[in-house]
Amino acid sequence: MSIPVRNPPSAGRLERVLVDWDPAEVAEFARWLERFYTDLERLAGHPWPRPVSSPGSSPSHPEGGVRR
Secondary structure, eight states, X not given: OOOOOOOOOXXXXXXXXXXXXXXXXXXXXXXXXXXHHHHHXXXXXXXXXXXXXXXXXXXXXXXXXXXX
8 A cells, every 4th residue: 555645744734733623632643643653763764762862962853752
């Protein structure tokens, strides 16, 4: 199965889509999205969340894990 990949939505666009969603629906969506991206990263050979960077190095993800 091939799924067409488009540019991911910006946070602002995503907020506009989710504005009327129930908080429980947003939480469930976030769990599915986290699972999806975790598996994508694993299959690409980049386990996620990334290890925490040592002081003075550049973190691979500034928020330290899943974006929320």
